[in-house]
Amino acid sequence: MPRPATPPLGVLLARTAKTAGQAFDRALAEVGGSQPVWQILIALKTRRHASQRELADAVGIQGATLTHHLNGMETAGLLTRTRDPENRRVHQVELTDYGERTFHRLADAAIAHDKRMRHGFTDDEITTLAALLSRLAENVTQPDP
Amino acid sequence: MPRPATPPLGVLLARTAKTAGQAFDRALAEVGGSQPVWQILIALKTRRHASQRELADAVGIQGATLTHHLNGMETAGLLTRTRDPENRRVHQVELTDYGERTFHRLADAAIAHDKRMRHGFTDDEITTLAALLSRLAENVTQPDP
DNA sequence: TATTGTTATACTCTATAACTATA
DNA sequence: TATAGTTATAGAGTATAACAATA
Numbered sequence: 208m209p210r211p212a213t214p215p216l217g218v219l220l221a222r223t224a225k226t227a228g229q230a231f232d233r234a235l236a237e238v239g240g241s242q243p244v245w246q247i248l249i250a251l252k253t254r255r256h257a258s259q260r261e262l263a264d265a266v267g268i269q270g271a272t273l274t275h276h277l278n279g280m281e282t283a284g285l286l287t288r289t290r291d292p293e294n295r296r297v298h299q300v301e302l303t304d305y306g307e308r309t310f311h312r313l314a315d316a317a318i319a320h321d322k323r324m325r326h327g328f329t330d331d332e333i334t335t336l337a338a339l340l341s342r343l344a345e346n347v348t349q350p351d352p
Numbered sequence: 353m354p355r356p357a358t359p360p361l362g363v364l365l366a367r368t369a370k371t372a373g374q375a376f377d378r379a380l381a382e383v384g385g386s387q388p389v390w391q392i393l394i395a396l397k398t399r400r401h402a403s404q405r406e407l408a409d410a411v412g413i414q415g416a417t418l419t420h421h422l423n424g425m426e427t428a429g430l431l432t433r434t435r436d437p438e439n440r441r442v443h444q445v446e447l448t449d450y451g452e453r454t455f456h457r458l459a460d461a462a463i464a465h466d467k468r469m470r471h472g473f474t475d476d477e478i479t480t481l482a483a484l485l486s487r488l489a490e491n492v493t494q495p496d497p
Numbered sequence: 498t499a500t501t502g503t504t505a506t507a508c509t510c511t512a513t514a515a516c517t518a519t520a
Numbered sequence: 521t522a523t524a525g526t527t528a529t530a531g532a533g534t535a536t537a538a539c540a541a542t543a
Contacts, residue, residue, distance in 0.1 A: 216478060217376050217466045218394070221387060223485045224369025225412060230492040231362055242366065243510070249363070259525065267370060272511055274526055288525095296519045296524045321362045326491050332484060333361060339473075339481045340368040346471050347375040388533070404502065417534055419503055433502095441501045441542045 220343070227324065234320040240313040243268070243276050244285075248310045251286070251302055258297055285309055365488070372469065379465040385458040388413070388421050389430075393455045396431070396447055403442050430454055 228242070235241055246266045256262040263273040277300065280286050285306035291297040302310065325333060373387070380386055391411045401407040408418040422445065425431050430451035436442040447455065470478060 215462060215466050216469055216482065217372070217462055218391075219482055219485055220369060220372055220469075221376060221391075222412070223489045224365060224373060226489045227362070227365055227492045228369060231366065241509080246366075258523095260523090267367070268510085269512060270525065271513075271527085275510080278526090290519095294520075294524090298525065317360060317362055321360055324361055324365075324488055324491050327487065328484075335480065336484045336488070337361065337364055339477060339484075340364055342472065343469055343481070344368045344371045346469050347372045386532080403500095405500090413533090414535060415502065416504085416536075420533080423503090435542095439501090439543075443502065 216343075231317075231320055234316045235313060238312045238316045240309070240316065244280060245313050245317065247273070247276055247280065248285075248302070248306070248313060251300060252310055256300075259300065262300065280306070361488075376462075376465055379461050380458060383457045383461045385454070385461065389425060390458050390462065392418070392421055392425065393430075393447070393451070393458060396445060397455055401445075404445065407445065425451070 232242060235245055243266070247262070250256065250262055250265040253265075256265060259273055259277070260270055263270045266273065268276075277286065277288065281288060284303060286300055286302050288298045288300055291299050328336075377387060380390055388411070392407070395401065395407055395410040398410075401410060404418055404422070405415055408415045411418065413421075422431065422433065426433060429448060431445055431447050433443045433445055436444050473481075
Protein backbone atom coordinates (compact mmCIF):
# COMPACT_ATOMS: atom_id res chain seq x y z
CA MET A 208 0.00 0.00 0.00
CA PRO A 209 1.32 3.43 -0.89
CA ARG A 210 2.90 5.29 1.96
CA PRO A 211 0.70 8.26 2.91
CA ALA A 212 2.52 11.02 1.04
CA THR A 213 4.86 12.52 3.64
CA PRO A 214 4.09 16.21 3.29
CA PRO A 215 7.16 17.93 1.87
CA LEU A 216 8.10 20.04 4.84
CA GLY A 217 10.01 22.52 2.72
CA VAL A 218 7.01 23.15 0.52
CA LEU A 219 4.68 23.45 3.47
CA LEU A 220 7.02 25.82 5.25
CA ALA A 221 7.57 27.89 2.12
CA ARG A 222 3.85 28.12 1.51
CA THR A 223 3.02 28.99 5.10
CA ALA A 224 5.80 31.50 5.27
CA LYS A 225 4.68 33.11 2.05
CA THR A 226 1.08 33.37 3.18
CA ALA A 227 2.00 34.56 6.65
CA GLY A 228 4.67 36.85 5.28
CA GLN A 229 2.29 38.52 2.87
CA ALA A 230 -0.25 38.99 5.64
CA PHE A 231 2.47 40.46 7.84
CA ASP A 232 3.52 42.73 4.97
CA ARG A 233 -0.03 44.04 4.72
CA ALA A 234 -0.28 44.54 8.47
CA LEU A 235 2.96 46.52 8.52
CA ALA A 236 2.14 48.44 5.34
CA GLU A 237 -1.11 49.64 6.91
CA VAL A 238 0.91 51.54 9.47
CA GLY A 239 3.58 52.62 7.01
CA GLY A 240 6.13 49.87 7.58
CA SER A 241 7.76 46.91 5.89
CA GLN A 242 9.50 43.77 7.09
CA PRO A 243 13.08 44.93 6.50
CA VAL A 244 12.39 48.26 8.23
CA TRP A 245 10.76 46.44 11.12
CA GLN A 246 13.69 44.02 11.44
CA ILE A 247 16.14 46.91 11.42
CA LEU A 248 14.15 48.81 14.04
CA ILE A 249 14.06 45.72 16.26
CA ALA A 250 17.79 45.25 15.89
CA LEU A 251 18.42 48.90 16.75
CA LYS A 252 16.14 48.82 19.80
CA THR A 253 17.31 45.45 21.06
CA ARG A 254 20.93 46.35 21.56
CA ARG A 255 23.72 48.64 20.51
CA HIS A 256 25.67 47.43 17.53
CA ALA A 257 29.32 48.19 17.10
CA SER A 258 29.05 48.79 13.37
CA GLN A 259 26.64 48.69 10.49
CA ARG A 260 28.24 45.45 9.42
CA GLU A 261 27.20 43.95 12.73
CA LEU A 262 23.74 45.43 12.34
CA ALA A 263 23.47 43.93 8.86
CA ASP A 264 24.45 40.55 10.27
CA ALA A 265 21.81 40.84 12.98
CA VAL A 266 19.18 41.52 10.34
CA GLY A 267 20.59 38.90 8.02
CA ILE A 268 21.35 41.07 5.01
CA GLN A 269 24.46 42.38 3.24
CA GLY A 270 26.03 45.70 4.15
CA ALA A 271 25.04 47.32 0.90
CA THR A 272 21.48 46.17 1.36
CA LEU A 273 21.45 47.68 4.83
CA THR A 274 22.76 50.96 3.45
CA HIS A 275 19.90 50.92 0.98
CA HIS A 276 17.33 50.60 3.76
CA LEU A 277 19.09 53.07 6.06
CA ASN A 278 19.02 55.61 3.22
CA GLY A 279 15.28 55.24 2.99
CA MET A 280 14.81 55.32 6.73
CA GLU A 281 17.01 58.38 7.11
CA THR A 282 15.10 60.17 4.33
CA ALA A 283 11.88 59.21 6.09
CA GLY A 284 13.24 60.79 9.25
CA LEU A 285 13.41 57.57 11.28
CA LEU A 286 17.09 57.76 12.11
CA THR A 287 20.32 59.70 11.83
CA ARG A 288 23.77 58.52 10.89
CA THR A 289 26.79 60.31 12.32
CA ARG A 290 30.44 59.40 12.28
CA ASP A 291 31.94 58.09 15.48
CA PRO A 292 34.54 60.69 16.62
CA GLU A 293 36.67 57.86 18.05
CA ASN A 294 36.87 56.06 14.74
CA ARG A 295 35.49 58.15 11.96
CA ARG A 296 35.07 55.13 9.69
CA VAL A 297 32.26 53.91 11.91
CA HIS A 298 28.81 55.41 11.53
CA GLN A 299 26.57 55.65 14.56
CA VAL A 300 22.97 54.94 13.75
CA GLU A 301 20.42 56.49 16.11
CA LEU A 302 16.66 56.52 16.10
CA THR A 303 14.96 59.90 16.07
CA ASP A 304 11.86 60.52 18.17
CA TYR A 305 9.85 59.82 15.08
CA GLY A 306 11.80 56.60 14.64
CA GLU A 307 10.91 55.62 18.20
CA ARG A 308 7.25 56.35 17.62
CA THR A 309 7.36 54.39 14.38
CA PHE A 310 8.91 51.46 16.19
CA HIS A 311 6.03 51.40 18.65
CA ARG A 312 3.47 51.76 15.92
CA LEU A 313 4.94 48.81 14.03
CA ALA A 314 5.27 46.86 17.26
CA ASP A 315 1.56 47.29 17.89
CA ALA A 316 0.79 46.07 14.39
CA ALA A 317 3.16 43.13 14.81
CA ILE A 318 1.59 42.19 18.14
CA ALA A 319 -1.89 42.35 16.65
CA HIS A 320 -0.71 40.21 13.76
CA ASP A 321 0.81 37.71 16.15
CA LYS A 322 -2.36 37.56 18.17
CA ARG A 323 -4.30 36.78 15.05
CA MET A 324 -1.86 34.05 14.02
CA ARG A 325 -2.00 32.49 17.47
CA HIS A 326 -5.75 32.34 17.49
CA GLY A 327 -6.91 28.95 18.70
CA PHE A 328 -3.42 27.86 19.77
CA THR A 329 -2.66 26.87 23.33
CA ASP A 330 0.46 28.20 25.03
CA ASP A 331 1.93 24.73 24.84
CA GLU A 332 1.35 24.55 21.13
CA ILE A 333 3.03 27.92 20.63
CA THR A 334 6.00 26.78 22.67
CA THR A 335 6.21 23.54 20.71
CA LEU A 336 5.94 25.31 17.39
CA ALA A 337 8.59 27.85 18.32
CA ALA A 338 10.96 25.11 19.44
CA LEU A 339 10.42 23.06 16.30
CA LEU A 340 10.96 26.09 14.07
CA SER A 341 14.18 26.91 15.87
CA ARG A 342 15.54 23.41 15.38
CA LEU A 343 14.49 23.48 11.78
CA ALA A 344 16.32 26.75 11.21
CA GLU A 345 19.41 25.26 12.81
CA ASN A 346 19.35 22.26 10.50
CA VAL A 347 19.36 24.56 7.56
CA THR A 348 21.90 27.02 8.93
CA GLN A 349 24.53 24.55 10.01
CA PRO A 350 27.20 23.96 7.37
CA ASP A 351 26.80 20.49 5.90
CA PRO A 352 28.58 17.84 7.96
CA MET B 353 6.50 37.19 38.22
CA PRO B 354 6.98 38.31 34.64
CA ARG B 355 5.64 35.93 32.10
CA PRO B 356 8.53 34.47 30.13
CA ALA B 357 8.55 36.72 27.06
CA THR B 358 6.26 34.97 24.60
CA PRO B 359 8.43 34.76 21.51
CA PRO B 360 6.89 36.87 18.75
CA LEU B 361 5.70 34.07 16.56
CA GLY B 362 5.55 36.26 13.46
CA VAL B 363 9.18 37.27 13.85
CA LEU B 364 10.29 33.71 14.51
CA LEU B 365 8.33 32.40 11.55
CA ALA B 366 9.61 35.16 9.30
CA ARG B 367 13.18 34.50 10.35
CA THR B 368 12.92 30.74 10.00
CA ALA B 369 11.19 31.06 6.68
CA LYS B 370 13.81 33.46 5.42
CA THR B 371 16.67 31.20 6.46
CA ALA B 372 14.99 28.05 5.22
CA GLY B 373 13.79 29.79 2.09
CA GLN B 374 17.26 31.01 1.20
CA ALA B 375 18.67 27.54 1.77
CA PHE B 376 15.93 26.11 -0.41
CA ASP B 377 16.71 28.73 -3.06
CA ARG B 378 20.32 27.64 -3.11
CA ALA B 379 19.37 23.95 -3.28
CA LEU B 380 17.08 24.59 -6.25
CA ALA B 381 19.51 26.99 -7.93
CA GLU B 382 22.19 24.29 -7.86
CA VAL B 383 20.06 22.22 -10.20
CA GLY B 384 18.91 25.18 -12.26
CA GLY B 385 15.62 25.90 -10.53
CA SER B 386 13.88 28.47 -8.39
CA GLN B 387 10.99 28.44 -5.98
CA PRO B 388 8.38 29.92 -8.31
CA VAL B 389 9.36 27.54 -11.10
CA TRP B 390 9.24 24.64 -8.68
CA GLN B 391 5.80 25.67 -7.38
CA ILE B 392 4.50 25.98 -10.92
CA LEU B 393 5.89 22.58 -11.89
CA ILE B 394 4.27 21.01 -8.83
CA ALA B 395 0.95 22.63 -9.67
CA LEU B 396 1.17 21.39 -13.25
CA LYS B 397 2.08 17.86 -12.24
CA THR B 398 -0.39 17.61 -9.41
CA ARG B 399 -3.51 18.15 -11.42
CA ARG B 400 -4.95 19.66 -14.57
CA HIS B 401 -5.97 23.25 -14.25
CA ALA B 402 -8.83 24.70 -16.21
CA SER B 403 -7.07 27.98 -16.89
CA GLN B 404 -3.94 29.92 -16.15
CA ARG B 405 -5.93 31.97 -13.71
CA GLU B 406 -6.63 28.80 -11.75
CA LEU B 407 -2.99 27.81 -12.02
CA ALA B 408 -1.94 31.22 -10.72
CA ASP B 409 -4.31 30.81 -7.78
CA ALA B 410 -2.85 27.38 -7.03
CA VAL B 411 0.62 28.88 -6.93
CA GLY B 412 -0.56 31.95 -5.06
CA ILE B 413 0.49 34.63 -7.53
CA GLN B 414 -1.25 37.04 -9.90
CA GLY B 415 -1.99 36.14 -13.49
CA ALA B 416 0.52 38.60 -14.88
CA THR B 417 3.18 37.20 -12.57
CA LEU B 418 2.39 33.70 -13.79
CA THR B 419 2.70 34.86 -17.39
CA HIS B 420 6.10 36.27 -16.51
CA HIS B 421 7.28 32.90 -15.21
CA LEU B 422 5.62 30.91 -17.98
CA ASN B 423 7.44 33.08 -20.51
CA GLY B 424 10.74 32.17 -18.94
CA MET B 425 9.84 28.51 -18.63
CA GLU B 426 8.66 28.36 -22.23
CA THR B 427 11.86 30.03 -23.43
CA ALA B 428 13.82 27.53 -21.36
CA GLY B 429 11.94 24.74 -23.11
CA LEU B 430 10.13 23.45 -20.03
CA LEU B 431 6.61 23.82 -21.40
CA THR B 432 4.41 24.79 -24.31
CA ARG B 433 1.32 26.97 -24.41
CA THR B 434 -1.33 26.31 -27.00
CA ARG B 435 -4.82 27.66 -27.36
CA ASP B 436 -7.68 25.37 -26.42
CA PRO B 437 -9.64 24.71 -29.65
CA GLU B 438 -12.85 24.50 -27.60
CA ASN B 439 -12.36 27.95 -26.16
CA ARG B 440 -9.56 29.79 -27.83
CA ARG B 441 -9.25 32.28 -24.98
CA VAL B 442 -7.89 29.53 -22.79
CA HIS B 443 -4.26 28.50 -23.12
CA GLN B 444 -3.29 24.92 -22.43
CA VAL B 445 -0.02 24.63 -20.61
CA GLU B 446 1.86 21.38 -21.09
CA LEU B 447 5.21 20.18 -19.87
CA THR B 448 7.72 19.08 -22.47
CA ASP B 449 9.90 16.02 -21.90
CA TYR B 450 12.60 18.39 -20.73
CA GLY B 451 10.07 19.96 -18.39
CA GLU B 452 9.31 16.53 -16.98
CA ARG B 453 12.96 15.79 -16.45
CA THR B 454 13.45 19.18 -14.84
CA PHE B 455 10.55 18.47 -12.51
CA HIS B 456 12.23 15.27 -11.34
CA ARG B 457 15.58 16.96 -10.97
CA LEU B 458 14.07 19.68 -8.80
CA ALA B 459 12.04 17.09 -6.90
CA ASP B 460 15.25 15.25 -6.00
CA ALA B 461 16.80 18.47 -4.79
CA ALA B 462 13.67 19.35 -2.80
CA ILE B 463 13.61 15.90 -1.21
CA ALA B 464 17.27 16.16 -0.26
CA HIS B 465 16.61 19.59 1.19
CA ASP B 466 13.65 18.26 3.14
CA LYS B 467 15.70 15.39 4.47
CA ARG B 468 18.28 17.84 5.72
CA MET B 469 15.66 20.01 7.37
CA ARG B 470 14.07 17.02 9.06
CA HIS B 471 17.34 15.84 10.50
CA GLY B 472 16.88 14.93 14.13
CA PHE B 473 13.10 15.19 14.01
CA THR B 474 10.87 12.26 14.85
CA ASP B 475 7.93 11.44 12.60
CA ASP B 476 5.60 12.65 15.32
CA GLU B 477 7.38 15.97 15.49
CA ILE B 478 7.13 16.39 11.74
CA THR B 479 3.43 15.61 11.85
CA THR B 480 2.92 18.03 14.71
CA LEU B 481 4.88 20.77 12.98
CA ALA B 482 3.01 20.31 9.73
CA ALA B 483 -0.33 20.44 11.52
CA LEU B 484 0.60 23.56 13.46
CA LEU B 485 1.85 25.30 10.34
CA SER B 486 -1.37 24.50 8.53
CA ARG B 487 -3.49 25.94 11.30
CA LEU B 488 -1.28 28.98 11.42
CA ALA B 489 -1.66 29.56 7.71
CA GLU B 490 -5.42 29.25 8.08
CA ASN B 491 -5.51 31.88 10.79
CA VAL B 492 -3.76 34.26 8.48
CA THR B 493 -5.69 33.36 5.37
CA GLN B 494 -9.18 33.58 6.79
CA PRO B 495 -10.82 36.97 6.26
CA ASP B 496 -11.08 38.78 9.58
CA PRO B 497 -14.22 37.77 11.47
C1' DT C 498 -19.78 43.23 -22.38
C1' DA C 499 -17.25 39.64 -19.87
C1' DT C 500 -13.36 36.61 -19.71
C1' DT C 501 -8.55 35.00 -20.57
C1' DG C 502 -4.26 36.06 -20.99
C1' DT C 503 -0.31 39.33 -22.33
C1' DT C 504 2.35 43.61 -22.39
C1' DA C 505 4.16 47.64 -20.30
C1' DT C 506 5.82 49.44 -16.46
C1' DA C 507 7.37 49.88 -11.90
C1' DC C 508 8.39 48.74 -7.13
C1' DT C 509 10.83 46.15 -3.36
C1' DC C 510 14.35 43.37 -1.72
C1' DT C 511 18.46 41.58 -2.51
C1' DA C 512 23.21 41.08 -4.13
C1' DT C 513 28.14 41.88 -6.10
C1' DA C 514 31.74 44.91 -7.52
C1' DA C 515 33.91 49.10 -7.53
C1' DC C 516 34.72 53.12 -5.02
C1' DT C 517 35.59 56.65 -0.99
C1' DA C 518 37.12 57.76 3.52
C1' DT C 519 39.37 56.67 7.10
C1' DA C 520 42.91 54.13 9.81
C1' DT D 521 47.12 47.78 3.23
C1' DA D 522 42.92 46.90 5.80
C1' DT D 523 38.40 48.31 7.38
C1' DA D 524 33.66 50.74 7.30
C1' DG D 525 30.51 52.20 4.58
C1' DT D 526 28.48 53.98 0.08
C1' DT D 527 27.45 54.08 -4.82
C1' DA D 528 26.48 51.92 -9.10
C1' DT D 529 24.34 48.46 -11.20
C1' DA D 530 21.71 44.45 -11.81
C1' DG D 531 18.55 40.62 -11.18
C1' DA D 532 14.56 38.13 -9.23
C1' DG D 533 9.94 38.25 -7.86
C1' DT D 534 5.93 40.59 -7.53
C1' DA D 535 2.15 43.77 -8.70
C1' DT D 536 -1.25 47.00 -11.17
C1' DA D 537 -3.10 48.99 -15.28
C1' DA D 538 -3.88 48.99 -19.98
C1' DC D 539 -4.45 46.15 -23.83
C1' DA D 540 -5.64 42.25 -27.28
C1' DA D 541 -8.11 38.31 -28.39
C1' DT D 542 -12.03 35.67 -27.93
C1' DA D 543 -16.63 34.63 -26.48
